[in-house]
Amino acid sequence: MDVIRWTNGLPHPFDGFDELQEEINKLFEDATRIPGPRGIFERTFSPAVDVLEVADSYRVICDLPGMDMEDIEISIASNVLTLKGEKKAAQKQESDQFYREETSGGRFQRTLQLPLAVDADKANAVLKNGVLTIQLPKREDVRPRQIAVKAS
Amino acid sequence: MAEKAIRQRTRYIKPRYAVHEAGNGQLIVRVEMPGVGKENLDIRVENNELWVLGRREPEKDEHHLLRERPQGDFLQTFTLDETVDQSKVDATLEKGILKIRLDLKEQVKPRTIQIKSE
Numbered sequence: 001m002d003v004i005r006w007t008n009g010l011p012h013p014f015d016g017f018d019e020l021q022e023e024i025n026k027l028f029e030d031a032t033r034i035p036g037p038r039g040i041f042e043r044t045f046s047p048a049v050d051v052l053e054v055a056d057s058y059r060v061i062c063d064l065p066g067m068d069m070e071d072i073e074i075s076i077a078s079n080v081l082t083l084k085g086e087k088k089a090a091q092k093q094e095s096d097q098f099y100r101e102e103t104s105g106g107r108f109q110r111t112l113q114l115p116l117a118v119d120a121d122k123a124n125a126v127l128k129n130g131v132l133t134i135q136l137p138k139r140e141d142v143r144p145r146q147i148a149v150k151a152s
Numbered sequence: 153m154a155e156k157a158i159r160q161r162t163r164y165i166k167p168r169y170a171v172h173e174a175g176n177g178q179l180i181v182r183v184e185m186p187g188v189g190k191e192n193l194d195i196r197v198e199n200n201e202l203w204v205l206g207r208r209e210p211e212k213d214e215h216h217l218l219r220e221r222p223q224g225d226f227l228q229t230f231t232l233d234e235t236v237d238q239s240k241v242d243a244t245l246e247k248g249i250l251k252i253r254l255d256l257k258e259q260v261k262p263r264t265i266q267i268k269s270e
Binding site: 130 | 163166168169170171173174175182184185186187188189214216217218219220221222245247248249
């Protein structure tokens with residue numbers, strides 16, 4: 001069940017290079033980004049995270065396909081956000097014959113340091129279509145304030 | 153769609169996937185497509201190929217402090233051979249994982265042959 005590129009008529013001489021590049025990238029990603037399950041954190045994979053600064057808050061977006069909210073643990077301490085969880089592997093039967101498996105489960109942990117302290121009480125998290133979005137408002141006392149200068 | 157994708161030479165993200173043959177004679181393909189909703193999914197079978205295209209809303213150019221998630225649409229193709237019944241394709245999308253069930257034709261399902269004693 002291999003993937004073969006389908007081309008219409010004559011193949012373009014550079015067809016397949018993009019794909020090859022992608023495969024190589026994937027290989028390196030796997031080799032470098034997944035630390036082995038050792039040390040103080042037991043983790044088997046490292047999900048990709050985006051951090052955005054939106055007005056008075058930070059938005060953290062994380063790809064977590066196949067996970068439920070109860071599998072994910074979010075903790076905030078001052079300006080450090082920790083995402084932890086376990087992805088359950090799909091149930092396998094003995095009679096199943098695998099051709100390819102890239103979607104296995106395991107534990108993960110990511111710790112992110114944000115530039116400013118956030119208000120943990122006002123944070124909210126939504127999990128939709130396998131994407132976790134956390135909205136973290138900056139703490140009132142650390143937000144830069146504009147001071148109006150009055151002309152004397 | 154196939155031609156268009158190749159002609160446009162758009163860069164697509166290759167999603168992670170798993171393919172397995174279940175004991176009941178079904179071929180199950182699971183494709184991880186985080187961020188793709190049901191309405192943005194395009195699955196088709198043509199020319200012995202199974203095409204899976206998942207579109208994602210392009211992100212607004214906001215101020216990113218960290219950007220690791222790949223941007224763009226997911227595309228993956230699978231070549232189907234004659235053992236797959238292409239008229240029966242069933243797909244479900246749950247929690248960002250697309251599950252496609254394909255039926256294998258009767259004659260390729262494992263059969264047990266009874267040996268009769270004479």
